[in-house]
Amino acid sequence: MNANVPILPDASALAESGRLRTGLARFFAAPLAALGAIVLLAVVLVAILAPVLSPQNPYDLMQLDIMDSRLPPGSSSFNGVPYHLGTDGQGRDILSGIMYGLRTSLLVGLVSAVAAALMGTTVGLMAAYVGGRTEGFLMRLVDLQLSFPTILMALMVLAFLGNGVTNVILAIIIAEWATYARTSRGTALVEREKEYIEAARCLRIPAHRILLRHLLPNCLAPIIVIATMQVARAIGLEATLSFLGLGASVTQPSLGMLISNGYQYLLSGLYWISFYPGIALLITIVAINLVGDRLRDVLNPRSTR
Numbered sequence: 001m002n003a004n005v006p007i008l009p010d011a012s013a014l015a016e017s018g019r020l021r022t023g024l025a026r027f028f029a030a031p032l033a034a035l036g037a038i039v040l041l042a043v044v045l046v047a048i049l050a051p052v053l054s055p056q057n058p059y060d061l062m063q064l065d066i067m068d069s070r071l072p073p074g075s076s077s078f079n080g081v082p083y084h085l086g087t088d089g090q091g092r093d094i095l096s097g098i099m100y101g102l103r104t105s106l107l108v109g110l111v112s113a114v115a116a117a118l119m120g121t122t123v124g125l126m127a128a129y130v131g132g133r134t135e136g137f138l139m140r141l142v143d144l145q146l147s148f149p150t151i152l153m154a155l156m157v158l159a160f161l162g163n164g165v166t167n168v169i170l171a172i173i174i175a176e177w178a179t180y181a182r183t184s185r186g187t188a189l190v191e192r193e194k195e196y197i198e199a200a201r202c203l204r205i206p207a208h209r210i211l212l213r214h215l216l217p218n219c220l221a222p223i224i225v226i227a228t229m230q231v232a233r234a235i236g237l238e239a240t241l242s243f244l245g246l247g248a249s250v251t252q253p254s255l256g257m258l259i260s261n262g263y264q265y266l267l268s269g270l271y272w273i274s275f276y277p278g279i280a281l282l283i284t285i286v287a288i289n290l291v292g293d294r295l296r297d298v299l300n301p302r303s304t305r
Helices: 011-028 031-048 094-130 132-146 150-161 165-192 195-202 207-215 217-243 255-263 272-299
Strands: none
Touching (some): 011 031, 011 272, 031 272, 094 132, 094 165, 094 207, 094 217, 094 272, 132 165, 150 217, 165 207, 165 217, 195 207, 207 217, 217 255, 217 272, 255 272
């Protein structure tokens, strides 16, 4: 091979890079979406760096002092440690609790959304591609699943499995997979009738390759949007379960548990114990929803906004 011959870049790689740049430009053209992405990035960084940024490990009993309980925001401990957002009934720093709670809430939301997407998308694609009785059976399971309210299904699963982060993730997966199945099936039914799928069948390409290499990539756009929204939904559901006492354990804090810890003090004027974790939960969910809403517009080929 002549070393002087220039190597031309791959045309497909250039096209993909151009689509990515165009998509990012469209995404950040909306000020609210850009703000949501920045806030979400900040929340994720705070959660990841919680052991470094937080002034206290709020669930290390050796670092807690009952004499520092229920201190208002801006107070300091007897040792001079500042509590910028105050403390709860156990002397736990609210700011540190929020940082650690974000880690658990984001972990539950991300893992449960991804796992539910994998499970539901697999069922939906199989139902659309195979058709017949298999499709009817799978979609009746989906209809049965969707007939139950999400919170009721999660409560039933946790009543059987017990508390804990792992069980909460499993409960959310069981409660949410059907949404992905119905969406992916609807998109796959449209793609199944197109010429490229018929060509792949005529070439006797194995079914699993058609599903993974041809059908799935063309069904990803709505699944990505739903998955983004479901992360926020899963975080809110986990907070609800923790508030009811059926979520994460005491040794694995979440924002819902922090809100629950201060509920009994709300009528006593100690608002900060529940207020600041609630604000953190609200900001996180709103930021994710802003990003997901803009992704829906960017990934929708019919959108003109």
